[in-house]
Structures are given as structure tokens and as C-alpha cells.
Amino acid sequence: MNIGEIARRAGVSRSTVSYALSGKRPVSDETRRKIQDVIDELGYRPNASARALANGRTSTIGLVFPPAGNHYTGMQLDFIGSVVEAAAAHDYDVLLSPSGVDSDRSFQRLLGERRVDGAILMEIRLKDDRVDHLAELDFPAVAIGRTAHPESGWWVGLDHTALAAACVHHLADLGHRRVAFVNRPEQLLRAGYESAHRGLEGFTKAAAERGLTVRTYCCGDDAASGQACLERILHDDPATTGLVTLNEAALGGLYRGLAQAGRHVPRDFSVTGVVAGRWAETVTPQLTAADVPAEEMGRRAVDLLIERLDHPGAPPRHHLLAPPISLRASTGPAGGTPSA
Amino acid sequence: MNIGEIARRAGVSRSTVSYALSGKRPVSDETRRKIQDVIDELGYRPNASARALANGRTSTIGLVFPPAGNHYTGMQLDFIGSVVEAAAAHDYDVLLSPSGVDSDRSFQRLLGERRVDGAILMEIRLKDDRVDHLAELDFPAVAIGRTAHPESGWWVGLDHTALAAACVHHLADLGHRRVAFVNRPEQLLRAGYESAHRGLEGFTKAAAERGLTVRTYCCGDDAASGQACLERILHDDPATTGLVTLNEAALGGLYRGLAQAGRHVPRDFSVTGVVAGRWAETVTPQLTAADVPAEEMGRRAVDLLIERLDHPGAPPRHHLLAPPISLRASTGPAGGTPSA
DNA sequence: GATGGTTGTCGAACCGGTTCGCGTGAAGTG
DNA sequence: CACTTCACGCGAACCGGTTCGACAACCATC
Incomplete structure (x- = not known):
């Protein structure tokens, strides 16, 4: 079941089989057909490791x-x-x-x-x-x-900077003045994750431009952390009326926290952020968000x-x-x- | 940067390098050290394709x-x-x-x-x-x-059969008499997906044992389908008070449908099913479910x-x-x- | 009819490892 | 001291492909 076997059965040399398969040199129609018949009969497929070794590419x-x-x-x-x-x-x-x-x-x-x-x-x-x-x-x-x-x-x-800024402007346009930012976990921020940094930067700048009062939070990548984070937000500033988040995995928890605090979305509290579209639609109410493509x-x-x-x-x-x-x-x- | 280069610089043969690395034959401490020094200096790592070709395993x-x-x-x-x-x-x-x-x-x-x-x-x-x-x-x-x-x-x-049955018994124990089953998409069921089939089977049998009135539905793997499915459930039998689902991706949509129909979970309507634990916790209220490990x-x-x-x-x-x-x-x- | 260019095929070398058989020198044994 | 045993190292063959150079056969040209 290797190229030599095919060559033997087709009555040609190994190189001819190789050329018949790759087309890198002309092969007569007749030999090509003979070779193809044998290949079909035996279900031969060239070994990937050997090929990778020979031509230096692994595909x-x-x-x-x-x-x-x-x-x-x-x-x-x-x-x-x-x-x-x-x-x-x-x-x-x-x-x-x-x-x-x-x-x-x-x-x-x-x-x-x-x-x-x-x-x-x-x-x-x-x-x-x-x-x-x-x-x-x-x-x-x-x-x-x-x-x-x-x-x-x-x-x-x-462009996390621009996206986070767009979220801020969206909230500001709606009249929100006290807004929170829910980032990825602190260890990721400290490690220098670009989405966490650029998002935070965009949020902070835009909020300053619009003269908003803001607080920023890091939040674990799970529902429980999201819920805890929301409790902290409302504890730190009960007058907060909106948040922007980059933390997709915490989203469900943020919603739960709001529900338990008796804040109705979107009547009492607005939520937006940067989230993959499909997941923005799983929460109720569906998330107004910059959909990550x-x-x-x-x-x-x-x-x-x-x-x-x-x-x-x-x-x-x-x-x-x-x-x-x-x-x-x-x-x-x-x-x-x-x-x- | 191949094994021959290492061998040359260490002043030994290729096979000796190979044995030094694999340990399949004894190599003196001194040569081993010499080889190791060269390897460390050059940062050599054996080529995976060549190795795979030689010993027939790709790892x-x-x-x-x-x-x-x-x-x-x-x-x-x-x-x-x-x-x-x-x-x-x-x-x-x-x-x-x-x-x-x-x-x-x-x-x-x-x-x-x-x-x-x-x-x-x-x-x-x-x-x-x-x-x-x-x-x-x-x-x-x-x-x-x-x-x-x-x-x-x-x-x-x-054991989807047992898990779906357990969900039914759980609902029956709570007094529910009219229950719906939300399965994976119809095309998957028709294609013979085992979770869809065994889950349906377990649900149906257990419901029969408990004398429940049931309807079963197929539902697309996304939130919108979940919402639509729930509307159909309540349309077909408004007296339904609970559902069992295998469809994780539709869960958010099911919840939304319930909210929009004014049914409070769990007061008016109970939801349960077979879902990966982490995702059961993202919805509010958190899903009582057989957690897929x-x-x-x-x-x-x-x-x-x-x-x-x-x-x-x-x-x-x-x-x-x-x-x-x-x-x-x-x-x-x-x-x-x-x-x- | 010598010259030249295609077309089709072959053998050999190569990619970079592993492994087998053999040779050597040193240590162990009676 | 001759005889085995063992540790150590080498060269060659092999894994299964690809590619290069050579060559033969064929056709066209001047």
C-alpha cells in the first residue's frame, strides 16, 4: 500500500507514479490510466509523513x-x-x-x-x-x-478602543451619566491582554469626553463572577444606570445580578458591550452590542x-x-x- | 539543524545521537554530555515528520x-x-x-x-x-x-435515556402533568443522532409510566428557534407547565419565550433538561439539570x-x-x- | 540526413529520522 | 590466560514519498 507497490502493479517506476499524481511532468494517458486503476483498486493514499518529509511542507x-x-x-x-x-x-x-x-x-x-x-x-x-x-x-x-x-x-x-468608545457614546446619547465597565479577569488585564487594555482605554477616554462618572471592574469569566461583580457595582454606586462589558462569559451573571437587585433591563438599567453576535442573542432581553465577527x-x-x-x-x-x-x-x- | 549536523559537531555518528536521545541503547555519560551540549547550543529538535515516517507513529x-x-x-x-x-x-x-x-x-x-x-x-x-x-x-x-x-x-x-427519564420523574414528582420535550433539530433526529433518539425515548417512556400528557418538539440550535418553539408549545397546549430539553443552544430562547408569554420560572413553569453544567448556570433562574460532564x-x-x-x-x-x-x-x- | 526540441520513462539521490548487525576494547570469570 | 560478557559506537538499510539528470523514441526543420 505504498507507492512502490502501486508502481510494481502498474508496471512502472515509482517516479512515474509520483508524476502521474502530481502532474509535474507529462505522463502518457495510457500509463496514467493504468496507474489510476491500480490506485482505485487498492484505495491507495500517499503517506502524509513521507510527503511532508520529502517536500518540507506539512499542509x-x-x-x-x-x-x-x-x-x-x-x-x-x-x-x-x-x-x-x-x-x-x-x-x-x-x-x-x-x-x-x-x-x-x-x-x-x-x-x-x-x-x-x-x-x-x-x-x-x-x-x-x-x-x-x-x-x-x-x-x-x-x-x-x-x-x-x-x-x-x-x-x-x-478595534476594541473604538468599540468600547461606541458603547459609551451609545449610553451617553441615551442620557446615562453613571456607567460601569466590566472587563475580563484581573489576571488577564495584568497579563496585558489587548482586548482588556484597549477596551478599557476606549471606555475611559470616551467617558471622559462625555463627562460621565465611571467605575471600572475586572470580572471572572463565569456567571457567578458576573453576578458578584454586579452586586459590587450597585454597592459602590447605587445610582449607576448602565454598564459596558467585554466579558461574554459573565454576561448571564450580570443579568442575574440585575434581576436580583430588582433592576429591570432596559427600563432601569442599560447593558451593552462587545460580544459575539450569536451569544448576544441568547440573553433576555437580547444584548445591544458591538457584535464580534x-x-x-x-x-x-x-x-x-x-x-x-x-x-x-x-x-x-x-x-x-x-x-x-x-x-x-x-x-x-x-x-x-x-x-x- | 538535523541529526547529522548534531552528530558531526559532537564528533559521533547519527545513530549514536539517536540512541542518546531515545535511551534505547546505552551511551557513555561523556558522549551523552557532548551531544547534549551541542543540542542545547543549537536548540535542536528532531523533525516530527521524519520521526513519524521512521517509526510509524505520528503522536x-x-x-x-x-x-x-x-x-x-x-x-x-x-x-x-x-x-x-x-x-x-x-x-x-x-x-x-x-x-x-x-x-x-x-x-x-x-x-x-x-x-x-x-x-x-x-x-x-x-x-x-x-x-x-x-x-x-x-x-x-x-x-x-x-x-x-x-x-x-x-x-x-x-445515558441519555436515563437522564431524560430522571428529568421527567423530577417534574412528575413536583406535580406536573402536562409536559413538553424540546429536542435537537429535526434534521439531526432524522439523521439518527443518539442523544436526540435516546433522550426522546427516555422521555416518552418515563412520561407514559407516570401517566403524563406530553408533546415533543424538535428545535433549531439557536435562541430564535428556542423562542419560536416555546410559542408553539404554549399555543398547542396552554396548560403545559414544564419542559425537558436536550437543546443547550436553544435554552436562552426558551427562557425568553416564557418571559414574553408572562410565565414566571419556576412559579408558573418549570424547565429542566440535560445541559453542560457551566451553561446551565448562565441562565436566570439557573437551570435544574442533569449536568453533562x-x-x-x-x-x-x-x-x-x-x-x-x-x-x-x-x-x-x-x-x-x-x-x-x-x-x-x-x-x-x-x-x-x-x-x- | 544530420540537428534540435518534445514527450515519456527510469534510476538514483535525497528528506531526517530509527534500528539492526557488527566490531572493538575493557571488565569479569574459571 | 583464554573465554565469555557487556558497554559503547559505527555504518548501512529502511520508512515512503519527491525530484533531478539522463536517455530513448518520436516528430519537425533546414
Whole structure:
């Protein structure tokens, strides 16, 4: 069931079989047919490892997975799904690499052992060792997210600054004056996660421009933390009438906290933020939010990577996306009927 | 940066380097040290393709991903995460394979081209070609889910029949007499998805035992479908006071439908079902449900697969799990205060 | 009729590891 | 001291593909 066996049965040499399959040199119709018959009969498929060894390409891309053990968000699922799908369309497989506990080790596996032709990185930090390291090696990689110095890199990113600002303006336009910001967990902020930083920055600036009174919070990536966070918000400033969040996983908990505090959304309290569209629609009332186009981002990341693989030395490219806010049902004018 | 280069610089033969690394034959401390020094200096790592070609193992397992293009559920994300993590603990990588549009093709890629040593299958059907095919080839695979004839296979499954029945008994014990069942989408049911079938079966049987009046529904995997489904339920039988669902993705929509119909959960209407624990906690009120131990299942699937890889010819093993119902806040006695 | 360009095929080398058989020198044994 | 045993290292073959150079056969040209 290897190429030699096929060659023997077809009565030709191994190289001829190879050329018949790749088309890189002419092969007569008759031999091609003979070879194809044998292949069909035996169900032969060339061994991927051997092929990878010979031509130096694995036809596999690595997807560097966010730290495991923690909670995954729906957005990440959407990224993974779309990356796998887009890669399949280009005849690439996707190898998942947990950048968890021992990220160096799995990085070494991917790159050092040449398991993949290129990589897609998720959960980028403003100062990201992985990105720097790959750039230094000139290893084909595309980031979903951008570092503090994105000019020279390959990435597809979300303009979190603008999106968070848009959320603030949306609330300000509705008359809200006291607004809270619910960020990703503190450890991620401290680690320099770009969405957490840029989102916070955009929120803070825009709030200052509009003269809002704000408080900012970090919140764990789960419902219980969201609920606790909301309790703190209302405890710290009961006059708060709106919040902006980047924390998809905490959303359900934030809603629960509001319900338990007797604040009706959107009459008493407005909620908005940056969330993957599909998940914004699972809560009631549906979330008015800047919908993260996770599928598009995954697809574009793959397209960029393929382009980079096909044209080594091409100048860096990137896409910065800033989807508009989708108006749904979770925001309304300030000063509805105050409860309690 | 290949093994020959290391050998030259260390002044030994290639085979000696190989033995120094693998430990399969004795190597003197001195040469081992010399070799190690060179390796450390150059940051050498053996090429994975070459190694795979030589010893016939790729150290990679394939995870056959659910049909793409559709919506993914949170449960699937949990499976993926835990599989990746567990595989990493055994020094295996995970290759994602979309079993989407052209499932034969990606199957051929995985198996025919020998990209993986074994596979884990998700979204099993009662009569599943993939499972049969792999069993026929004696290819090391483990299913997350079980077919109609699971005796001879390797799998880790959930006792959907028992879980759905437990949900029914829970509602019946609370006095509910008219109950609906919200299943996965109709196309999945027709395709023979085991959770949809066994869940329906368990629900129907238990309801008959308890003499309940029931209706069963299929529902798309998204919030909008959930909402529509709930409207249909109340339209078909306004006296319905409870539902059991297997459809995690529709949950948010079901809740919204209830809210819009003015039915308070759990006072007027009880909701329960089979859902991954983390997602049961994102809705308000939190869902009383049989928590799908997705992480445990993923981990166990990997452990079984590794065992099968390490001991070819070992007799089939499997795990059937039936987690208890976690009492949360979405169910209550029938005949609270009827609204409207 | 010598010259030149295609077309189709083959053998050999190569990709970067692993593994087997053999040779050598040193240590252990009676 | 001859004889086994063992530790250690080397060279060669192999895994299953791809690719290069060579060559033969065929056709067209001047």
C-alpha cells in the first residue's frame, strides 16, 4: 500500500507514479490510466509523513489555543470553528496547541519539530512574547488580535478602543451619566491582554469626553463572577444606570445580578458591550452590542496565513475590524422608572 | 539543524545521537554530555515528520469535529478543550477534522494518509457509518457517544435515556402533568443522532409510566428557534407547565419565550433538561439539570484511546455516565400562581 | 540526413529520522 | 590466560514519498 507497490502493479517506476499524481511532468494517458486503476483498486493514499518529509511542507497549520483549564468563551469556539473550516477549504489541517501551563513546550513541539507550516495565535497580549518570537524567526504566523506595535505584523484585529468608545457614546446619547465597565479577569488585564487594555482605554477616554462618572471592574469569566461583580457595582454606586462589558462569559451573571437587585433591563438599567453576535442573542432581553465577527475573523486569519505561506517575503498585511453596534433590546433612555 | 549536523559537531555518528536521545541503547555519560551540549547550543529538535515516517507513529490524534457551518454548542467547546488538554498530558497533539460537507474526504485525509494514530469521534448516530467503518478497519478510535450496538466498541457515553427519564420523574414528582420535550433539530433526529433518539425515548417512556400528557418538539440550535418553539408549545397546549430539553443552544430562547408569554420560572413553569453544567448556570433562574460532564468525558475518551494505542488488541472498554440532576432554581411545584 | 526540441520513462539521490548487525576494547570469570 | 560478557559506537538499510539528470523514441526543420 505504498507507492512502490502501486508502481510494481502498474508496471512502472515509482517516479512515474509520483508524476502521474502530481502532474509535474507529462505522463502518457495510457500509463496514467493504468496507474489510476491500480490506485482505485487498492484505495491507495500517499503517506502524509513521507510527503511532508520529502517536500518540507506539512499542509497543517497550528492554532495556538488559549490557556486551557480556564473557562472558554463562546467567541473562542466561533474562532476555532471558522478557522478549521477555512483551513479545510485550502486543504490544510488544523493542529490545536494548548498554550496553557507550559506554553514553551507546546510551542517547541509546533515549530521546533516542524509539525506545522504556519500558525494562528489567539488571545494576544499588548506585549506578546509569542508574537515577538515568531516575528524574529520569520515564522509564518497570523495573530487574531494585535500587540502594542502592530505595524510590522500579520494580524486580524478588532478595534476594541473604538468599540468600547461606541458603547459609551451609545449610553451617553441615551442620557446615562453613571456607567460601569466590566472587563475580563484581573489576571488577564495584568497579563496585558489587548482586548482588556484597549477596551478599557476606549471606555475611559470616551467617558471622559462625555463627562460621565465611571467605575471600572475586572470580572471572572463565569456567571457567578458576573453576578458578584454586579452586586459590587450597585454597592459602590447605587445610582449607576448602565454598564459596558467585554466579558461574554459573565454576561448571564450580570443579568442575574440585575434581576436580583430588582433592576429591570432596559427600563432601569442599560447593558451593552462587545460580544459575539450569536451569544448576544441568547440573553433576555437580547444584548445591544458591538457584535464580534468571530467567523469572519477566523476566516480572514486563515486567508492571510495562506497568502503568507504561498508568497514568502510578502509585505505584512492586516485587517482591523470595527463592526457597528447592533441595536437590540438591552439599552434604553436613562431615568426610566427608578426602582426601590 | 538535523541529526547529522548534531552528530558531526559532537564528533559521533547519527545513530549514536539517536540512541542518546531515545535511551534505547546505552551511551557513555561523556558522549551523552557532548551531544547534549551541542543540542542545547543549537536548540535542536528532531523533525516530527521524519520521526513519524521512521517509526510509524505520528503522536497525533484526530478529533472528528461536528458538522461545521451549523451552530456549535457550548458542550462541544468543552469537549474540545478537555480532549486537547488530556492529549497534551500524554504528549499527543490533536488534529481537528471537520466532518462537515465532505466527510469522506477529511476522513481519508486522517486515516488514508496516516496523519493520526487514532481518532475521537463526536456527535455519534445510532447507526453511524464512521464508527462501523473504523471498527471494520480495526482503526483505534473512541466515540463520545454510542451507537445502537455499543457492546463491541470503545466509547464514553451519556445515558441519555436515563437522564431524560430522571428529568421527567423530577417534574412528575413536583406535580406536573402536562409536559413538553424540546429536542435537537429535526434534521439531526432524522439523521439518527443518539442523544436526540435516546433522550426522546427516555422521555416518552418515563412520561407514559407516570401517566403524563406530553408533546415533543424538535428545535433549531439557536435562541430564535428556542423562542419560536416555546410559542408553539404554549399555543398547542396552554396548560403545559414544564419542559425537558436536550437543546443547550436553544435554552436562552426558551427562557425568553416564557418571559414574553408572562410565565414566571419556576412559579408558573418549570424547565429542566440535560445541559453542560457551566451553561446551565448562565441562565436566570439557573437551570435544574442533569449536568453533562463534558470535561470528564473528553478526558476519559483520550485515556481510553491512549490505552488502546498502547495495547493493540486489548478488549473494548467503555464508560457510561449518568450524572445526577443538579437542583438549581428553574423547577418548582406545579400549580404555583397561574398567571394571565 | 544530420540537428534540435518534445514527450515519456527510469534510476538514483535525497528528506531526517530509527534500528539492526557488527566490531572493538575493557571488565569479569574459571 | 583464554573465554565469555557487556558497554559503547559505527555504518548501512529502511520508512515512503519527491525530484533531478539522463536517455530513448518520436516528430519537425533546414
